[in-house]
Structures are given as structure tokens and as C-alpha cells.
Amino acid sequence: MKQLLLTSFFVATTLNCAKISAQQDSFADAIHHFANSRLILGNGEVIEQGSLLIRNGIIMESGQSASISIPESATTHDLSGKTIIPALVNTHAHLGWEAYGNWGSQFFTEENLSDHLYRHAYYGVGTIISTGSDKEDVANRVKLEQLKGNIGGARYHLSPGMGSPGGGPNPRFTDDPDYWGVNPVADPEQALRTVRELARRGYGIAKIWVDARDERRGAQVKLAPEIYRAVLDTAQNYDMRIIAHATTLADHKSLVSMGNRRFIHMPYDIAVDDEYLEMLRENNVYIVPTLGMITKGEPYYIPAFQDSFFYDQVPPSVLDSLNDNYNAPSVSRSAATEQRSAMLASNLLKLKDHIILGTDAGAVGDFFGYADHVELALFVRMGMAPMDAIVAATSRAAEAFGLDDVGSLESGKAADFVILDANPLDDIRNTRQISDVYLRGQRVDREGLSTRWTQED
Ligand SMILES: [Zn+2]
Structure with missing residues (x-):
């Protein structure tokens, strides 16, 4: 039905x-x-x-x-x-799986994907990069229809994923029995061939996962430096922009030293140091911190089903199911939790000139378009000025991926913009x-x- x-x-x-x-x-x-x-x-x-x-x-x-x-x-x-303001540019989401009240690979259809592009557009997101979980044949048909003008919504960019065999996105995806998997890169030779093949198929953006969680999946291992070096070196020859999923300071440093310039996630494990900050400055590195994902336990966190900006756009049954499945964060927080929150806020502020917008929406219960505004507010809560947050969500995000036609209101750019009734420089929630x-x-x-x-x- x-x-x-x-x-x-x-x-x-x-x-x-x-x-x-x-x-x-x-x-x-x-x-x-x-x-x-x-x-x-x-x-x-x-x-x-x-x-x-x-x-x-x-x-x-x-x-x-x-x-x-x-x-x-x-x-x-x-x-x-x-x-x-310019329409927002979101560089990290997972389109196609979310069905509002349901979730899974069976929902990755042209209809649902198209709906997700319109959801972003509704909330003022003009460009969306879906990162590594798309079913490529379906996705490319939708992209083609959009280029022909038959589908509107946010401009859809795909970034195919590469990872250790059996690795890739979080277990919610990989445990799905019908999941199509990522492009496996088991050694440098396979990495080189895979990047060449993706370039031949016309992709200008691709994602790699560098994460210890791969090591915890049975026999799978974390992507080794010689493999991601092969990915990064080959991608450079084809002007392909790689974005790496990595969550520790050591992995970030290693990846930058091998030529990586874009990250999904910031270091969550430890306070960033001067050596790292120097590397970021010298190499013009971009970071998608995806704060929405890590701030759900914070006292200020408001679940989507309690926020009219979200709930006005879904039927009541969806709210009921979200409400039923909601586990409120515990009120008493340990000293360690408080310390970690402070560390993350401090990291974000040190990285502020490198931050770009991404939500991870569609993966872990954050919702398309809505999550972008939550993320903007988190940037400011963690100390960025509203203007910095807007730059991170527009021109810098576009620049990170060479999306030259979007991200600002300058002449010659696409007429992608949002008209607001109030000034976001006064309060980012505007x-x-x-x-x-x-x-x-x-x-x-x-x-x-x-x-x-x-x-x-
Ligand atoms: Zn993600």
C-alpha cells in the first residue's frame, strides 16, 4: 500500500x-x-x-x-x-533510507529519494551531498531527472563510499540484509583501481571510512594508511574530492599528512593540539563536525517531536512513534560527561575557521532540512558567531567541494536563496x-x- x-x-x-x-x-x-x-x-x-x-x-x-x-x-x-541568506549547503547526509515512521534499504526508491530532496528544499537547503550509502543506479536516475528539470528540490550530489571489505557506515546500514555495501578497498592496488573506476563513471566526490569500528566487525580491519594514501593520491589525479570519516585526533593527523583535506566528524577523543591546528591551517582542511549526533544527551537537547519546526511537517502518527521510541537523556550527568562536553565545545571553537555544515540526517534519527537548523544553532551555542555559522553553512561548504555555482549571493552564482522574516545575525534561530x-x-x-x-x- x-x-x-x-x-x-x-x-x-x-x-x-x-x-x-x-x-x-x-x-x-x-x-x-x-x-x-x-x-x-x-x-x-x-x-x-x-x-x-x-x-x-x-x-x-x-x-x-x-x-x-x-x-x-x-x-x-x-x-x-x-x-x-544563500540557500544552505549540507555536505553530510544519508538520503533514501528514511521513511518517516519506518527506515531501511527497501525505502531507497526514486520516489522517496526525490521526497528527501524536497524536504531539504522546504527548509532552505539548496545543495545536499549524500555520503556513501546511496544505491547508485536509483540515485543516478534521480540525479538525471533533476538535471533535466523533472525533479526539483535541493541539488543532489552523490559521493560513493569506499571502505574495508564489510566496513563502511554504521551497523544500522550494514546489518540491513539487503544493503548493497560499499566499494571495498582491501589493498592499495584495489584502492587505485576503484578510484579510477569511480572517476570514469563521472563522480567528483567520494567518501572513505577510517574508523576502528571496522575492526570490531568480525574479521574486518580498519582502513590502513597505505590504502588511504593510494585513494588520496589517485583521487588527486582525477580532481576527485575525497571526504574521510574519522573520529580520532591520531587518524585526522595521519589522514592530513597523506593528503586528505575533508573530514566527516571532528576529533571526539581528545582535545586538539597545536600541531593539528597548524596542519589544518597549512593545508586548508574542511571539517564537518556533525554536532547534532553527539549532543543528544545534553540538557539543552530538544527532540524533534517536541519542536513545531519539525512536527508541523509530518503526520501525527510519525510523532506518536517518535515519542514512543524516545529515551530521554538521564538528568544526572557524571563529571566525565561534563568534561567531555566542555572538551568538544573547546575543540569546535578552535576549529571554527575550518567548519562546514553537515547533519548525518537520514542515518541516526535526525531529519532532513530540520537538522540543518539544529546544527547551525549548535555551532553558535559552542561559541561561533552567527556570521561564522552562516559562512560554514554556505560559501565554505560549497568551496570545500568545488561547488562553484552555489553558497553565496554574489553575481554569477545560482539564484538559490532563503528569505527570512528576522535577522539570523541577532539570533541564529532566526x-x-x-x-x-x-x-x-x-x-x-x-x-x-x-x-x-x-x-x-
Ligand atoms: Zn554519516
């Missing part, structure tokens, strides 16, 4: 999109002037009284309203009192005050999506 409904949903979505594109072509061709808004450009700059001129999905110009010449043919949208989302220069139909999501099957 679920399958049938999803299929009909997909057909409906595709048809709707065709209709919408036809209508919106005239919108796209025309010049639109978003006037009198605060512009937070994403690169650290802010313009208090700014204008954006867009056409054909591209930002033609951005700057102070007074200094931009507006073509007579432009349609003006007065945004007095509003703030525009990123939740979404008035409108535009992707590819077109308004996302948030009301329509919301209506669809909140209806019970």
Missing part, C-alpha cells in the same frame, strides 16, 4: 513539476528585483539595504539598492524588513523564520509540500 502511494506521489510530483516549469519559464526569463532587504552574502559580508537581481536562475547582480541600476522591465519584490525559499531562481512551493506531508496515508 505504501509502495502504491509512493508511486502515485512520484507521478503526481513529476506532472506537477512539468506544469510548474511551464508556468515558471516566463518567471525565469523575466528579471526579478528583490529590493530593500538585508543581504547576508555567505562570504562574511552583509549589506543592510540590498538588492538582488535575478534572471534565468542566476544572480545577475547583488549590492546596495541605491547603487544598482534596475532595468525597467524588472519585476520588483519589496522585501523591506526581511533578510536574505534561520527558522523562513518566508520563502528560491532554488534555481524559482520559488519553492512550501505550502504545497507541507500539505502533502501532513496528511495521513
